[in-house]
Amino acid sequence: MQPFTYQRATNADDAVRAAHARPAASQFIAGGTNLADYMKLGVLRPEQLVDINALADTGHGRIEVTEQGLRLGALVRMAEAQAHPAIRRDYPVISQALMLGASPQIRNMASLGGNILQRTRCEYFRETSWPCNKRAPGSGCAALEGLNREHAVLGTSEACIATYHGDFAQALIALDASVETVGPRGKRTLRFAELHRLPGTTPHVETVLEAGELITFITVPAGPHTRRSHYLKIRDRDSYQFALAAAAVALHMAGDVVQDARIALGGVATAPWRAHEAEAVLRGKPLDEAAAQQAAAVAFADAKGRAHNSFKLALGPQTVVRALMEAKTMQVST
Amino acid sequence: MTEKRGDAVDVRLSINDKTYRLSLDPRASLLDALRDHVGLTGTKKGCDHGQCGACTVHLDGQRVLACLIFAAMAQGHAVTTIEGLAGRDGALHPMQRAFIDHDAFQCGYCTPGQIMSAVACVREGHAGTEADIREYMSGNLCRCAAYPNIVAAVAQAKREMEGA
Numbered sequence: 001m002q003p004f005t006y007q008r009a010t011n012a013d014d015a016v017r018a019a020h021a022r023p024a025a026s027q028f029i030a031g032g033t034n035l036a037d038y039m040k041l042g043v044l045r046p047e048q049l050v051d052i053n054a055l056a057d058t059g060h061g062r063i064e065v066t067e068q069g070l071r072l073g074a075l076v077r078m079a080e081a082q083a084h085p086a087i088r089r090d091y092p093v094i095s096q097a098l099m100l101g102a103s104p105q106i107r108n109m110a111s112l113g114g115n116i117l118q119r120t121r122c123e124y125f126r127e128t129s130w131p132c133n134k135r136a137p138g139s140g141c142a143a144l145e146g147l148n149r150e151h152a153v154l155g156t157s158e159a160c161i162a163t164y165h166g167d168f169a170q171a172l173i174a175l176d177a178s179v180e181t182v183g184p185r186g187k188r189t190l191r192f193a194e195l196h197r198l199p200g201t202t203p204h205v206e207t208v209l210e211a212g213e214l215i216t217f218i219t220v221p222a223g224p225h226t227r228r229s230h231y232l233k234i235r236d237r238d239s240y241q242f243a244l245a246a247a248a249v250a251l252h253m254a255g256d257v258v259q260d261a262r263i264a265l266g267g268v269a270t271a272p273w274r275a276h277e278a279e280a281v282l283r284g285k286p287l288d289e290a291a292a293q294q295a296a297a298v299a300f301a302d303a304k305g306r307a308h309n310s311f312k313l314a315l316g317p318q319t320v321v322r323a324l325m326e327a328k329t330m331q332v333s334t
Numbered sequence: 335m336t337e338k339r340g341d342a343v344d345v346r347l348s349i350n351d352k353t354y355r356l357s358l359d360p361r362a363s364l365l366d367a368l369r370d371h372v373g374l375t376g377t378k379k380g381c382d383h384g385q386c387g388a389c390t391v392h393l394d395g396q397r398v399l400a401c402l403i404f405a406a407m408a409q410g411h412a413v414t415t416i417e418g419l420a421g422r423d424g425a426l427h428p429m430q431r432a433f434i435d436h437d438a439f440q441c442g443y444c445t446p447g448q449i450m451s452a453v454a455c456v457r458e459g460h461a462g463t464e465a466d467i468r469e470y471m472s473g474n475l476c477r478c479a480a481y482p483n484i485v486a487a488v489a490q491a492k493r494e495m496e497g498a
Binding site: 001004031033040049103104106109201227240 | 359360384390406414458469470474
């Protein structure tokens with residue numbers, strides 16, 4: 001592992017100041033579950049770590065629930081948010097997505113802010129002897145003609161087909177969440193949907209965050225759809241495994257008729273992925289299996305399979321259909 | 335701060351109710367500090383990448399992976415390892431006893447992590463059913479596949495820990 005200096009920040013401004021001295025060479029560290037792994041592999045090579053865990057004591061470790069929605073401190077741990085009674089009751093898709101991610105130990109460690117910035121598990125990104133445009137820009141993509149069973153079918157480019165593996169992010173993009181940040185140029189609020197970038201020709205640039213910019217809060221607006229929301233994750237083993245395909249859905253129903261539908265797709269795309277066109281297919285119509293299949297087909301209309309991941313062109317839509325039908329039959333208290 | 339890269343950091347760790355003052359490379363994980371600097375080798379290094387659970391310890395009572403925590407980050411927190419689980423008189427914790435009773439291991443390498451994870455699993459209230467135990471113990475791999483015995487051991491220890 002490359003040597004680094006270590007320092008603790010006491011508050012958000014302190015953290016930004018510490019990172020600002022050497023923005024490109026600095027990394028914030030909270031749970032470390034993703035970063036420490038990638039530092040050991042030599043994939044990430046920060047020269048300075050700024051430990052932001054003390055920010056949990058300055059309001060960034062709190063969960064606030066109001067009639068307007070949720071405000072989640074970026075230092076809240078996955079396990080804590082997952083178990084929160086109001087989140088389980090009123091935003092089940094968030095609780096389920098967190099519960100189905102990682103292992104109990106990792107959920108105790110990983111912060112929500114870190115979770116949404118997790119890096120891909122693409123094996124060619126993880127192993128430094130392979131070409132990888134995300135890790136070493138311009139070196140090529142070993143996954144295009146390699147073992148790409150777990151790779152993306154949506155949002156890909158000729159430079160990168162690495163999957164964005166996070167689950168929580170799919171719940172957030174489905175529920176129109178936002179992130180609050182503080183950076184060298186002050187505070188700003190971003191729509192969660194704007195945070196991640198598609199790989200295009202620059203897969204090494206994964207988000208719109210500037211060097212030294214820190215996520216401080218995640219906000220989720222309330223709405224009539226959040227209680228009837230659901231996360232379905234399909235994977236090779238039943239627990240502690242990344243998704244082959246996943247769907248985050250939220251429905252506002254009037255009887256059998258869909259007033260509003262939200263659909264996001266995990267395990268199949270290069271970034272958190274909202275399927276707006278599929279949602280439009282459902283709106284104003286009774287929700288039955290045929291309608292769900294029609295919407296799912298639209299969600300995957302532009303999907304492109306490779307040598308080993310074409311099964312996702314069938315598995316992905318089936319996952320959407322099942323998630324929608326399960327959400328429809330959820331018992332929801334009002 | 336004026337540290338340079340390569341400088342050691344002074345770290346004070348509280349482990350099993352004892353305080354240790356260490357001078358460490360910032361790159362040292364809590365796992366390396368425990369095994370190589372403090373001499374507590376009960377915590378095992380399996381994958382060293384957060385995938386196997388062999389290094390599970392408790393930080394302020396919560397189960398975590400010592401391989402993914404830089405030792406400096408553990409300062410100010412109470413670390414409990416497998417060596418800190420038995421009573422002061424040496425009496426085994428009910429979970430340790432249950433692993434022996436149910437022969438819940440073969441090679442034993444994953445066992446300290448399994449036991450630390452299992453104690454937390456019970457305390458969290460996640461050992462109510464066999465399905466729950468399997469789900470909430472999924473972060474601890476056993477390549478000998480002693481899983482049925484591990485589930486039985488956790489269920490037995492849960493009854494004893496809760497005084498049933």
